[in-house]
Amino acid sequence: MSEPLPPRNSAESQDDGFAVPSRRQLLMGGAMAASAIVSIRPALANTAASVLNCTIPVPDQGRSATYIAPNGQTVPAGTQGAFPGAGQGFTGEQVRQAMRGGRLPGTSYDQNQAYLNYIRRLQSGTSGFTCYASLQMPR
Secondary structure (H helix, E strand, C coil): CCCCCCCCCCEEECCCCCEEECHHHHHHHHHHHHHHHHHHHHHHHHHHHHHHHCEECCCCHHHCCCEECCCCCEECCCCCCCEECCCCCEEHHHHHHHHCCCCCCCCCHHHHHHHHHHHHCCCCCCCCHHHHHHHHCCC
16 A cells, blocks of 8 residues: 655645645745835835925924923023024924034024924924924834
């Protein structure tokens, strides 16, 4: 009497009870992974572009009547040594460049530092926080 041949379909069986994928299954799995990478990359590129175009208001709309102190806190309008709000938001790209040693458009050195300190202090739920958090993500 002869022994039956091992199955030749989806997976061969080993003595340890685990299924061993066939060569064809491995190749198909690799092809699916490659197609997933190709479809994800454009999405990441779009995300990176949108991060650079997002806006961070200084200060946010709810505190637009306040000034920005040198340490980045909002203080009542007219506070000595504090700066009025920027009046417009800064794009993610402008903030990223300023954090790397540049300057926010239309600001003096001290005003730039106060605005950057304000941006660094943004917390979840504050307008501009998601944009700032996105700038902190590695690419």
